[in-house]
Amino acid sequence: MADRAEFEAYFMERAEEALALINGAPELAVGGTVVDLPSTLNDLVTFMRRFVSISDAQARVVVLWIAHTHAFAAADTTPYLAITSAEKGSGKTRLLEVLEPLVAKPWFTGRVTAAVLVRRIDELSPTLLLDEVDAAFNGDREYAETLRAVLNTGHRHGGKASCCVGRGANIDFRDFSTFSPKAIAGIGRLPDTVGDRSIPVRLKRALPGTVKNFRRREVQAEADRLRAELEAWALANVDRLRDRRPALPPELTDRQQDGAEPLLAIADAAGGDWADSARQALVELCAEGRSADDSIGKRLLSDIRDIFKERGVVERIASVDLAGALAQVETSAWGEWTNGKPITTNRLARLLRPFGIEPRKVREGPGTFRGYYVEAFLDSFARYLPPEEAPEAPIPPSQPEQVEQANVYAGPGHFSKWNREGSVPVAKSASSPIKTRVVPVVPVAEPPYGGGEGVLGDSDQSAEGEL
Numbered sequence: 001m002a003d004r005a006e007f008e009a010y011f012m013e014r015a016e017e018a019l020a021l022i023n024g025a026p027e028l029a030v031g032g033t034v035v036d037l038p039s040t041l042n043d044l045v046t047f048m049r050r051f052v053s054i055s056d057a058q059a060r061v062v063v064l065w066i067a068h069t070h071a072f073a074a075a076d077t078t079p080y081l082a083i084t085s086a087e088k089g090s091g092k093t094r095l096l097e098v099l100e101p102l103v104a105k106p107w108f109t110g111r112v113t114a115a116v117l118v119r120r121i122d123e124l125s126p127t128l129l130l131d132e133v134d135a136a137f138n139g140d141r142e143y144a145e146t147l148r149a150v151l152n153t154g155h156r157h158g159g160k161a162s163c164c165v166g167r168g169a170n171i172d173f174r175d176f177s178t179f180s181p182k183a184i185a186g187i188g189r190l191p192d193t194v195g196d197r198s199i200p201v202r203l204k205r206a207l208p209g210t211v212k213n214f215r216r217r218e219v220q221a222e223a224d225r226l227r228a229e230l231e232a233w234a235l236a237n238v239d240r241l242r243d244r245r246p247a248l249p250p251e252l253t254d255r256q257q258d259g260a261e262p263l264l265a266i267a268d269a270a271g272g273d274w275a276d277s278a279r280q281a282l283v284e285l286c287a288e289g290r291s292a293d294d295s296i297g298k299r300l301l302s303d304i305r306d307i308f309k310e311r312g313v314v315e316r317i318a319s320v321d322l323a324g325a326l327a328q329v330e331t332s333a334w335g336e337w338t339n340g341k342p343i344t345t346n347r348l349a350r351l352l353r354p355f356g357i358e359p360r361k362v363r364e365g366p367g368t369f370r371g372y373y374v375e376a377f378l379d380s381f382a383r384y385l386p387p388e389e390a391p392e393a394p395i396p397p398s399q400p401e402q403v404e405q406a407n408v409y410a411g412p413g414h415f416s417k418w419n420r421e422g423s424v425p426v427a428k429s430a431s432s433p434i435k436t437r438v439v440p441v442v443p444v445a446e447p448p449y450g451g452g453e454g455v456l457g458d459s460d461q462s463a464e465g466e467l
Helices: 002-023 037-049 056-070 092-099 114-124 133-137 141-153 216-243 254-270 274-293 296-311 319-327 345-355 374-384 400-405
Strands: 027-030 033-036 080-085 106-109 127-130 160-165 172-177 182-187 198-202 316-318 360-364 367-373 423-425 438-440
Touching: 033 037, 037 056, 037 092, 037 216, 037 254, 056 092, 056 198, 056 216, 056 254, 056 274, 080 092, 092 106, 092 127, 092 182, 114 141, 114 160, 114 172, 133 141, 133 182, 141 160, 198 254, 198 274, 216 254, 254 274, 296 316, 296 319, 296 345, 296 374, 316 319, 319 345, 319 367, 367 374
Parallel strands: 080 182, 080 198, 106 127, 127 182
Antiparallel strands: 027 033, 160 172, 316 367, 360 367, 423 438
């Protein structure tokens, strides 16, 4: 009996050591072969780029996402792949077709009923490959709202959608889990709430002869091998991935960092150049997404900040002058904002109101006008716009003694305290024919903070007192 007890103790000790070795290694024997994660990921990049015209950064992120679908059990959040393009024929559906034989539990669909959508995700936690999502959002209202609810909540563990169940007098409600990996393809922009939870993969139409036709029957064996390697590696390493806390690029927003975390955990496990290249790729794609998907409010704030920088030393600006300057920005829509006409002062006030920025009465000599103080924008600039290195403000030739005090724009997202004496003319942009008011500049205290927390919206109420 003693011998048996000693044997069992020895066996258990060796089994624990063997399990620790397996879980601590980046490779695992599968079917008599050795699976090396970096090699598998590199093979996936080559496989994908054979059939889809995507950049190296896009391919690396998509490949890490494929691996993530197999290690989904280790994640608290899952990033969506937002596969979009400006025009048809850019490879969106083809990319979903290439993903289907590689991801875990694929569900490739273009249109289902609202009831099927929530029930299947709840029951199977599939990898949803949803095509033509633009048509879905613009189609049946019930399905569109259900899809929106699923996508708004399904990026985080514990996300739910509530639906009625039962028939007749036995109607009740039930919470259905919406948490699962999702790749969604469509033309144009996704709703902002969905885009915030997604990594953008913006495709362009392939040049002739640059990609091959995808025939699944011809590549099925290769796809099966790659998928089996990912499944085996994920099975052995899911606990290690759950405990990983990878360093997250500071360039990403909080929500982007949430989505990047499970992908970077896999990249760090692969090691080699994957750790650095994955971070660079995510920053590149997410930066492109922010540039293309910035809300109207953020674009407005950015253009206003540029106007203040161009005009240099100015404490306040008339509403009519600011609206006119915005209409002159060549890369914006402000020149045709109101039924093909330039943005009005009333519309400008409505767009700024959610940020806590309101026009105020400004006295100039014997008269008054409505306008904005620069200090009212400082908090929103700091909160909603990325920091940037600002150039020195221009100084009028008549005031050389103020050159050393002229760093009006004093840092990322922040204006310095205004401490000027006398009258300073508002500079006129070389490209702007707008006449600006000359206003006396008086010492102003350090601007207060705390406003601008509202969510961008557009009210039907007009701004009172606007000229």
